[in-house]
Amino acid sequence: MAYNRTYYFNFISDAGISWRLEMYDQIATGTYQDKVGTLGPKASEMKYGSEGSKMFAPLKPSTFSFEFMVTDQAAANYIKQLKISRQERDVYVAIYRESVSGSNSPIYPPYFAGQVLMDLSDDPDIPLPYPITIKAVDGIASLKYYDYLPATTTQLASHIYDIGETYIPDPTNAGGQYDPWQHCIEIISNCLSFSGEFTTAMGNPSSNLIFTNVRWFNGEHPNTTIDPLRSTRIKPNMFYTEENEGEDLKYKAQNCYDVLQSLCKAWGMRMYYFAGIYYFTQLNEWRNVDTGTQAIPVNMKRHSYQMDGSTHGSGNAITRWWGKYQMPLTNQVLTGEYKNHKLAGGKYAMLPAFKRVQIDFMNVDNVNSFTSFPLLPTGGTTAPTTAGVYWEFSSLGTYTFDGINNQAFFNRIYLAITNNGITPGNLTLGWAMVVRPAGTGTNTLNTSPQANGWTHYNLLDINNSPPNQWINNTVQLNTGSMPNTPQIAIGIGNTTVDITTNTYANWPYFPASVFTAGDWEIGYYIRSDTTAAALYWSEHGRFVPTGVSNPYTSPWQNNVNYQNVATTQGINASEFAPIINGAVGAASTTTNVEQSGDDTAYEEVKDIIMGDTGSNLSQGCIQIYTGTIWKPSDFSGVWGIDTLAGGNSFSQQLAEDIINAQAKSLDRFTVSTTIDASESVYWNDGTANRPQWACPFTKFMTQPNAYQGMVQKSFIMHTGSYDFLTDTWKWVLYEQNYFNVGTTVIVTTDLGVNSGLSGGAGNPTPVDDNYGSIAPPPNPESGNQVAQRLLQQQQIQPVATIRAGQYLSPIVGIPSLTITSLSVKKLPAAIFKIGDKLVLQTASNDTRAIASEDTNPQYNTNRIEFVVSANQLIDAETISVTSKTIYQNISVGDTITFNVENLYSQYQNKTEGSIAGFEVDADGLTKGGVEITGWLDSDTMTGATATNVPTAESVKAYVDASAGTTPTALSVFSMLTCTTTTITAAANGIANAVVMKFDNEGITEGPTGSIVSYGNGGIEGVENSQFCWQITADEIARYFEFQWNVTSNTNTVNNRILSGIRIENGIIDRGTITWSEITPTTSYIYDRGTGSIRKGSTAGSILISMPGGTSDRYYRMIFWREATSNNGVKSESVLNGTQMTIKQLK
Secondary structure, three states: OOOEEEEEEEEEOOOOOEEEEEEEEOOOOHHHOOEEOOEEEEEEEEEEOOOOOOOOOOEEOEEEEEEEEEOOHHHHHHHHHHHHHOOOOOEEEEEEOOOOOOOOOOOOOOOEEEEEOOOOOOOOOOOOOEEEEEEEEOOOHHHHHOEOOOOOOOOOOOOEEOHHHOOOOOOOOHHHOOOOOEEHHHHHHHHHOOOOOOOOOOOOOOOOEEEEEOOEEEOOOOOOOOOOOOOEEEOHHHHEEEEOOHHHOEEEEOEHHHHHHHHHHHHOEEEEEEOOEEEEEEHHHHHOOOOOOOOOOOOOOEEEEEOOOOEEEEEOOOOEOOEOOEEEEOOOOOOOOOOEEEOOOOEEEEEOOOOEEEEEEEOOOOOOOOOOOOOOHHHHOOOOOOOEEEEEEEEEEEEEEOOOOOEEEEEEOEEEEEEOOOOOEEEEOOEEEEEEEOOOOOOOOOOOOOOOOOOEEEEOOOOOOOOOEEEOOHHHHHOOOOOEOOEEEEOOEEEEEEOOOOOHHHOOEEOOOOOOOEEEEEEEEEEEEEEOOOOEEEEOOOEEEOOOOOOOOOOOOOOEEEEEOOOOOOOOOOEEEEEEOOEEOOOEEEEEEEOOOOOOOEEEEEEEOOEOOOOOOOOOEOEEEOOOOEEEOOOOOOEEEOOOOOOEOHHHHHHHHHHHHOOOOEEEEEEEEEEOOOOOOEEEOOOOEEEOOOOOOOEEEEOOEOOOOEOOOEEEEEEEEEEOOOOEEEEEEEEEOOOOOOOEEEEEEEOOOOOEEOOOOOOOOOOOOOOOOOOOOOOHHHOOHHHHHHHHHOOOOOOEEEOOOEOOOOOOOOOOEEEEEEEEEEEOOOOOOOOOEEEEEOOOOOHHHHHHOOOOOOOOOOEEEEEEOOOOOOOEEEEEEEEEEEOOOEOOOOEEEEOHHHHHHHHHHOOOEEEOOEEEEOOEEEEOOEEEOEEEOOOOOOOOOOOEEEOHHHHHHHHHHHHOOOOOOOOOEEEEEOOOOOEOOOOEOHHHOEEOOOOEEEEEEOOOOOEEEOHHHOOOOOEOOOOOEEEOOOOOOEEEEEEEEEEEEOOOOOOOEEEEEEEEEEEEEOOEEEEEEOOOOOEEEEEOOEOOEOEEEEEEEEEEEEOOOOOOEEEEEEEEEEEEOOOOOOOEEOHHHOEEEEEEOO
């Protein structure tokens, strides 16, 4: 149905800004069309909330409310219709920043547009006119009620669907297939299609848009001018969970709100709606300073899209005509661009500095890329009829290598062997692992690897020398034995065998020097030879029965065959999977980024849905568009900000963004700004005349003050509300910064269904690019926890790099070096302290192991531990260490990390290191030659020594007893006053009471937070909490006295008016607060004035008991008109006669 404009409202703000408010209704008839409406005294307000209180809170939904004055019966009937015959999304409201004449239509996009909520305020039982509050939402919050589904699917309350009703590709439904991948813009567009946006069909002068400001690029992206969200894609099936099993398999869908929240959380961006645009902006993009002019602003690079996801354009700024990117924040009277003024009464709080940021990436790999092992010629069912060489092969798929990092895989092949003969024996299996550039060669049956274009094969068997070597010439497979020729002993009947056990076939290793950057296909090849009509068989498939002389070796003659096992997961399943961070496959990866220092706060970001896996089979795999093809992002990740040469994984990039935004304590500033009504809001910088109007993307810059020791700081919106009539923003602002601190990165993995550990420390650890480990690592199912811990140690990123090498001298015997210092590249921060343990990772091996072929793990290592012997200075190029003899070269480029076990010991157990200048050992803290080893809990100081510290409670009790005095009350008191008068409703009775506007703590004393006044903003996230105050709970019982005085006034001469006040107590429950009367606190003021004498007052007091251990208490005062001789009269408080005093008595 078409939408009709029912009411429109024109008004001008205090600063002279023209606004136009319109309502649109798809049910209303012509009776309610283009009617001129009247706004109530509160006019209209736009609010931005937040999904959480953290700096990186992902979603900022907005609401809009206004007072609709019911001035006649037609308006009353329309409001009644809204309540009883309208559904949500039947009625919309939009507010425009322009002057519109009569029933003409606006021409610019609205500053807010949204669907009206039908929970309208109650009609008061009073004569016309009266106000009704109407509230609208931008549609972001309503996405919670819409599942992530194709538009053709009917939404169900159960949220459970058949596969064909979801975005999951359905192999049984060829006509309804969806792409298994969706780029991030497509996902955003799909979600916003359910937002109920205000469209041109409803009355919007222009179409809404999507703006993105995202600057993380992967090394595979073609350039840094593309939009990473458009050139990065993931699997939509991650937004569904399986329900039931078998033929009754269903899928439970996530709602669109959660999908967008997950996407924003993964990219470190926030989403909000403003002036017809849905913004997706990475938080750290606000580090950009506007370097352009008002005519051509330059601040954030952006890409824009139509709501269907199609490209709209790009630019270098997000600035709008009415919406400034960067503005000064000051209350000084200045000229030029200083149009917005900070109001008095702002409050500062602190956001903690993060010591560590942890990113939990779910479903990283946990995949099995194994396809099949080649079967005997003809599938083993019929013997070949002619002699010759028979080839069979199978492909394991395509894998991406970055040409920088070596990559190891876990390879396990289980075969189900059947011996239906009468004799046990030995079955020979001759096979090779082969590799070729992806997209090359052919797949001709019964053809050699060379002829099919396979370029490399691997000598994987431990009996070969070297045991793990790639040969770049597959023609050698045409003659001689295959690289892997295990002989499997089998009995009569069925046998399941792992043909790779205890061989290097378990651990194929792909060095970067051989497999350059690009896509490579990996596969298996087998070769069988037969002569004399297939009776004599050699190589693969040869079967030699036990105790039989001159046997027929054909597997068919002996009724022997094999198949691939049916198991695909867990034990007894064949598997081919990459080793990621020391684990074979993974259910999740945890990335910890930590900075130095003594801060303790940390941030954990859970359930990140996407990351670098290197495998298209991974649930959370990211695919990158290279400009020509889509490919999975590399395991190690090559992400960076505004660069294609970054070195971070996707998870690490998010962690780095968060810790660099909050590496130091930040200000949280609650403040109001307004436009001076005496000035024009416009300012001309010489290039263009533009309004200096703040909006949700504005970055505020405080003014430096050298005299007060204040430096310039930047602030961005956390939450905010805008009063369109008074031109006033009420903000909660968070300080914005990018500290670019040095960090240490630790990556660990949790194991999944196909998972295990990849063996001992450094396995497989190459001697050079052609060799594998000295000894085969254990099977991952062995659960080698020691190996896991050591492998995780090796994932630490370096904190220092060797600048100048130290080399062994060629002498008789085993050469060695005595090391007392390490020459490193300049260290801009003081990282290493005396006693710190560091690990040097060398490119060369311990010569003791090489010389003696010793497999002792103590020697077979590239890791050397040193102890720091002197505090490292800022910009140092040398680290002093305790003298140590080593047996290998230290080369330029070798890396230094912290010892992880020692780091964890310091972090969790704190048995060494330092805290705030105190040296730490196993039993105490030492500073200035004094060691503190424990607490003293004695009211008489019995047991006091030079090494223990008495508790504060003990000291207090001892001092009180010594002085012979009785404890007195703490000095806790506060006086609340009002900065604006409070006016009652023009209706009688306590049901129409308003809250007394106590918004100023004129005098206050006591510990911070003892008494808190919340003012007009109320308690964040709690409805109905304006102008209340809080008394914070304590462990001990306390008593308070409330004393108040209220003076009222009336502006009507010769009237009688009775006003009431009382104190109420509030209880918070699920985001709202319920108020109840405190008795006896009700009192009345009777005014019967003439002329200028129109005032009355009341005073009272009450004692409040606060038992120990209870929760915080909330209070407010309400004010109402009880009765009057003139219905037009309202009672109004007097500022200099109204106050509330709160005192702690005990």
